[in-house]
Amino acid sequence: MKANVITAHGPAAEVFALQQVGDLVPTPNDLILKVLTTSVNPLDCRIRSKASVPRNFPLTLGFDVCGMVVEKGRDVTGFEIGDRVIGSPTPFRNGANAEYVAIDYRSCARAGRLADEAGAAIPLVGITAYEALFDRLRARRGDWVVIHAGAGGVGHLAIQLAKNAGCKVITTASRRESLEYCTHELGADHVLNYRETDIAAAIMDITDGQGAGLIMDNAGTECFARCLDYAAHSGHICTILPVAVDEQQGYRLLLKNITLSYQFMGGVGSTGDQVNRQGQVLQKLVEMAERGQLRPHVSKIYDWHDLAHAHEEMERGHVTGKLVVRITN
Template structure:
């Protein structure tokens, strides 16, 4: 089995092609012949800083997102047949091998059938960003119809999915972008107000566009100063959700005065903590998002695809910033 291994902690050059035995599915698992694997910022962070499981050892296979065809069943698996196309989020952070490979074994409970009409590349681009956007908007922020939500980085991986999900929930979407091309993407996906953060102050613009009140919800996909300043874009009793670590300089006095709620969203927690109940919830989210992809309600933007041999180049492109959508590796 050809795969890409992280051979050390460091730059993209530590990603190297290897040939390993093809894995066999254990009880309750399926083996998937991978057609595509999503590339996410967490992959680059794990590569640069180390595996998230302190008990794990290098070399390791990265990549949480996968899509492909089931080619073998472990003992006790029912409801899934060889030849079925599936997508999933599993491994890639040190707890289990990831999906920068030709094959992966996955708990059968955590795979979702790929509907007719959905291509493998788009399916592989979906899991991590869709779960993150869904949990942030609906599980953490409790976004409701009619509310204004400010989504930072509206043309990015999480941001472009969040715009679509928020609009479908009946919310009014405001988003920040860096240039005209990204503004066009955000508008096409349904953003009602697009803020060019290099040309305007997003806090002032958010307040002006909401009659001075501020937005009900902010989804922060950027972190740092953007996160800290986002508190001031919120209406009283507003909710901020960040998918990154909260900065140390948050204005907690302002947050308390305005009764603001601040939450964090890290969709890898259930996998890291072994919480199968929460992983089943995430699998249900994937099923719903796959259905929306099939009927055209959810579009996954793929900025580029790379063969396994060019995984390091994919990491370099992602780390350069300015991404529009997702990158995907093609194992075959």
């Protein structure tokens, strides 16, 4: 089969190559999917650009998929040949920038009435948002939740999930289009321009001086550091980035009794733990999308031969929603 692989870590324009790679053999829990669509996530760019963990090349990225079942392992239940399904291939195996991909069936859901493009826009960011909000932060009706980077891939679904759960949402953005999208399309209660607003002062004002009890950090680095300025006493910060806490920050967390948690949905792929949970979450997201309660935003569709350009656009920042990639055979 063909795959658009990376041959080394480095700039997108230099490392992608369309190559013939070995055919896939399913493990007992695998579905082999003919890939219809996939997407580009910041995770793809991080893996491509540097070696955070050892990798073997050529490496196939692409950690979302909408595809057709063409083969299945002996222990697979609930899926049949010809089913159209969506899922998020683990980043610890080869991904969906290829004609076919292998994925654990327990992490998949039927695509239902979703278009191929919408199907590929949901899995990684949708599961990340859901688990961060409800498994880590345990957000409930009436809670104030700060969701950073509200127009981004994770953020735009997180706002919708939080609002559907009855939460009140404060979000951040900077571009005019992003501010308007978060306000008028996503329905966030407060949309703050982080380039022009003192975020800490604004959130303290909105919360009557109590600070934010629940914070979802989708930006990392300086954004995470500033969360400590307006987190409520006994609050909870969940980050989806590999942020580091120095001694001073740790002391501030301690004094305010703040819980810090990390959300990396790809982690279950390395241990096999809670894979069923991800399939269940994804099925909920599909059902919500079919009812119109969840609207994944596809800002642009690329052909898989243009993956390098898609990565470059992602790295320039300010992508609204998702960049989807159509696999053409």
